[in-house]
Each structure stands twice: as C-alpha cells, then as structure tokens.
Amino acid sequence: MLSTLGLAASATEADSRREKGIETLERITGATGNSVVNSLSDISPELGDWIVDFAYGDVFSRSGxxxxxxxxxxxxxxxxxxxxxxxxxxxxxxxxxxxxxxxxxxxxxxxxxxxxxxxxxxxxxxxxxxxxxxxxxxxxxxxxx
Incomplete structure (x- = not known):
C-alpha cells in the first residue's frame, strides 16, 4: 500500500511539473517553445521532456x-x-x-x-x-x- 501511495504522489508531482513547465514555456516563448519540443519527438522525446519538466517546470517557474x-x-x-x-x-x-x-x-x-x-x-x-x-x-x- 505504501509503495502505491508513493507512486501516486510521484505521478501527481510529475504532472504538476509538466503543467508548470508547459505554462511557463508558453508564457515565455509562445508557440515557438512547443514547436521546438515537438520537433524532438521523432529522435529524442526525452530531451523535450527535460526541457519542459526541468528547465521550465523546475527552474524558470521558480518564484525567487x-x-x-x-x-x-x-x-x-x-x-x-x-x-x-x-x-x-x-x-x-x-x-x-x-x-x-x-x-x-x-x-x-x-x-x-x-x-x-x-x-x-x-x-x-x-x-x-x-x-x-x-x-x-x-x-x-x-x-x-
């Protein structure tokens, strides 16, 4: 049961990161950022995920x-x-x-x-x-x- 709760919390956290990342990416770059991320889907979708989740979801969206x-x-x-x-x-x-x-x-x-x-x-x-x-x-x- 504990591991199931941990997975659910982890999935919710990942979803939140993704949402913040997409929102921040769009606020800064408009459609351009999404185009860059989407252009990676055929060769390196992970790189696109990192851009959205880490660069924009974790770093650019910080409030400091x-x-x-x-x-x-x-x-x-x-x-x-x-x-x-x-x-x-x-x-x-x-x-x-x-x-x-x-x-x-x-x-x-x-x-x-x-x-x-x-x-x-x-x-x-x-x-x-x-x-x-x-x-x-x-x-x-x-x-x-």
Missing amino acids: VALCTRELATISALTALGNAQPQLKVHIEGALNVGCKPEEIVEIIIQMAVYAGFPSALNGISAAREVFTKRGITLSSASPR
Whole structure:
C-alpha cells in the first residue's frame, strides 16, 4: 500500500511539473517553445521532456526571480556561449514577451563584450537586430552612457 501511495504522489508531482513547465514555456516563448519540443519527438522525446519538466517546470517557474530577470540572465549566458544563435533569438523574443525592454536586452548583450569578447557580443547584437526587425522594434540611435 505504501509503495502505491508513493507512486501516486510521484505521478501527481510529475504532472504538476509538466503543467508548470508547459505554462511557463508558453508564457515565455509562445508557440515557438512547443514547436521546438515537438520537433524532438521523432529522435529524442526525452530531451523535450527535460526541457519542459526541468528547465521550465523546475527552474524558470521558480518564484525567487522575475521572468524578465531570468530571461536577461539567459540572454547573457547564450550570448557568452557564442554558438547558440537559434536559442538566443528565442530568448530575446521571450524577454520581450515577459516585459523586458529592448534597450535592456541591448545593454545586457553589450556587457557581454567585457566578459565573453566582442565577437560574442556582435553575434548577440545581430540576433537582437533580427528579432527587433521581425517585431518592428526600432531603437533610438542615442544610447545611454
């Protein structure tokens, strides 16, 4: 009996993780995140499950930091990596979706020139430009100093 209760609790916990993960993924990425997860179903559905359950159900959905801050941190990391352009664009979109300002995104990417190098920052700015153009966002040419 005890093991049956443990399995039921575990299944309920997994369902809750999945629900939080899907909700958070959709809030940040809209349909894009689900498309990425679904595109993995034929080759690695487990990877898709981990993205939803762990990344979005366990980490992104935590209450300790606002989603905008989490997205800016993610943009920093992906810019610094320098080899994750598709994911960077998704998270620039996500940052805008959760209320980050375009100027904040640009400032975070500029700061990465100090820690990750100019090539990474230039690639990040290029990704931001693509997302902003797609959304019809224009920035004033005068940046704060």
